[in-house]
Amino acid sequence: MDAEQLREYGHKMVDFIADYYKTIENFPVLSQVEPGYLRNLLPDSAPNQPDSFQHVLDGEVAQLILEFIRLHIQAKILPGVTHWQSPNYFAYYPSNSSVAGFVGEMLSAGLNIVGFSWITSPAATELEMIVLDWLAKMLKLPEDFLSAGQGGGVIQGTASEAVLVVLLAARDKVLRRVGKDALEKLVVYASDQTHSSLQKACQIAGIHPENCRLLKATSSTNYALSPEFLSETISQDLTIGLIPFFLCATVGTTSSTAVDPLLSLGKIAKSNGMWFHVDAAYAGSACVCPEFRHYMDGVEEADSFNMNAHKWFLTNFDCSALWVKDRSALVQALSTNPEFLKNKASQANMVVDYKDWQVPLGRRFRSLKLWMVLRLYGLENLQCYIRNHIKLAKHFENLIAQDPRFEVVTPRIFSLVCFRLLPVRNNESHGNKLNHQLLDAVNSTGSAFISHTVLSGKYILRFAVGAPLTEEKHVNAAWKVLQDKATSLLAESL
Template identity: 45%
Template sequence: MTDRQQTGYHMSPEDFRRHGHALVDWIAAYWQRVESLPVRSRAAPGEVAAALPGSAPERGEPFAAMLEDVERVILPGLTHWQSPNFFAYFPANTSAPSVLGELLAAGLGVQGMLWATSPACTELETRVLDWLAELLGLPAAFRSDGGGGGVIQDSASGAALCALLAARERASDGAANERGCDRRLTAYASTETHSSIEKAVKIAGLGREQLRIIPVDDHFAMDAGALARQMAADVAAGFTPAFVCATVGTTSSTAVDPVAAIAAVARRFGAWLHVDAAMAGSAMICPEFRALQAGVEQADSYCFDPHKWLFTNFDCSCLFVRERGALIRALSVLPEYLRNRASESGAVIDYRDWHVPLGRRFRALKLWFVLRHYGAEGLRHHLREHVRLARWFADQVAVHPDFELAAPVPFNLVCFRHRGGDAGSEALLERLNGSGRLYLTHTRLDGRFTLRLCVGQTHTEASHVEAAWAAIRAAAEGTAAPAG
């Protein structure tokens, strides 16, 4: 019998300690060199799979071999989201305290579905979400000491679905859970609202036909007047407006919907107002941005993602609700094997009733570590610096004869175009991303191809943004000039 068989094949605490040190060293070294790696993976389809065996190993392999294959096989197949030259999509940043919190959560391995299954898992999450509600300047109703509270979801998409289910519960007075969804319930979003709302109405059973898409103004924000007219028309046709999504920081351009005006319309027709601030919500830690979401005190739910721009690794999305009862009634199912005295006392929170899955990880740990490491002061410093760098970049674009801004810059995203038109902008993007030196993505605004540069990675500094601007100018030299 081998030594490994004698120990039941498990990794010993001594080996775990040794390999753990090696892995942390590898991650630290990766962060130090990530700036030198091509930002976007150059792997061809199937290339990573071809480098892996077709079957799992019969016998266990040494950890050193695994780490070698991470370097040889996995690393070339990664797009380096933590590169300071990653300006694509929205950030998915992380930080050392977040990674350490994630490691601790994995090591503890607790299942936090009920208060009773790990009281600290629940109570830490409740307290940390209350901290965040205060840091963001959210209304007191979103705190746990009232009728509402916050919960960590997997993503803003999951949060939107839960908010919609709570809205459906309220609009149908619970009938939707008993007899199925009433197809006369309607939901509302703008042309710039994230696609997760469309997915949510499908999953929740309202149906895509019951989603009303509202036009936007010249700044790509929802037209509240058009919303009111659509709701009135629906009521006249026998529909019941149930749910409205207002966005603070849309995906394409970080446009800001007029929350107060939308809230007034939603309240007039009795609809649930959900505010999606997935990326831009982090900025509300800085008081100077809060005017952009004026009216949030009238919202029924609010979501933002620390895993985008608050140095907390994926997944960690925070959903706040004004009335937790509607959410719990929509999602609670109580089999005998989950019954316990603490839950029945009504004195505790069971977060299993606040989202779709039963099981839940100890995600509050990494968020707690981040908040304690940086403090509000440190978070504000980095967020303000990202916004400053984005506005510096926008200023360069605005005065350059070959480029134009395509949208306002309220936060850390700059949307711009080459004056050579769609073909010129698209060719420029391909040239930039093909270089490996930086990574941008695109959208379409007013039907026109638009480049997006988002400043938000943990270690992005002025030198990286300045280098990106220099690379863009250099790449643009070969881009076709506008006709005429």
């Protein structure tokens, strides 16, 4: 670790990354390589000596990294990259990068501390507590979620880890009450539109698969979970001696941004003594705007709330913000206290040790990037950022409405548009095939990347606006590609 070498290498890498963003539209947004492409380009084993070590001996330090970038990164890695930061990226949900997020990540990598306990870097723990309080206030979360009381926020890597840790907290809380042999009686509830990470969390936590109730949500509720259906199911389960203990609701589902009715669901959860988790991984970001905040109404009933700052909030991956009302439930499920980690501050209960709020022991200094995003952009700019993407999604929706061959399938709420090419002669099965073909045709051009879902048996295309560089011209260009490919496919299928 030579500071001057770090400076030289670092500057060259910054230039490479800045140039990458300047030219990002030149790359096919979805990588077009075939499986196994890289195996042919790299040697079978690591070098014994660095390839270009003579450069370092010659004092040509900068030359080494420039050659590495050209020969290895540009020639071998970039062709296999799917460019999530491209303005033509409309697949899944976005993964935002920003200048503040990027330099925050750099700083975290530079300091390279491991913040498992307060003492291993007090700033890491304290900044995380403060910044999650800031974000909670921006979202107008109830005060119970702030660190001043019994609750608080924590940065998890992903929403999957967020739902896992609260599920474990809830599981152990109920098992302490009813006895640990009752695991097989515990039941989890959510709609079938809930992210697959809930099911995975249940698998991990040992919840019996048949006790993971993914209740069917239909177009009649715009794919939101029906409180009546939930109530009935819980009653039936109680009758047969099962123990309902966890409800997960979503604000902005992955397939179609459906919003579950938090208030009614939360009341049902409360009256049954269940843990109520709200997953707003994607749509939570929009709720910093007053006009969208109402989608979170009822969050006051929740025991935990999650939003991913790394999706649509300019904070580089990974940064998933989780708040709980009762941090002791997390700590009871996840703490260990080995001798080699004991220290005065922890033993005296004077501090938070985030190791006890998460699965891993080690943790990065992730609050830096979120702090820099909040400070360097400020709330008003972040609101403008969200509103602009929603405006672009509305624009895309209007374009679809003007072409009678297409339909918007579910009401657009945030920045995702679910649409499809209408089936010819009402042949739904052929329609599904057609839309699948359209997806592949568009993605193989490399000029736009979209993804899909299935709702009520229909194959649907998803167009998610949210990449920081996306402008109206990119939306228009993607629409043009979609129309052209649709024209070709319809002609072929006649």
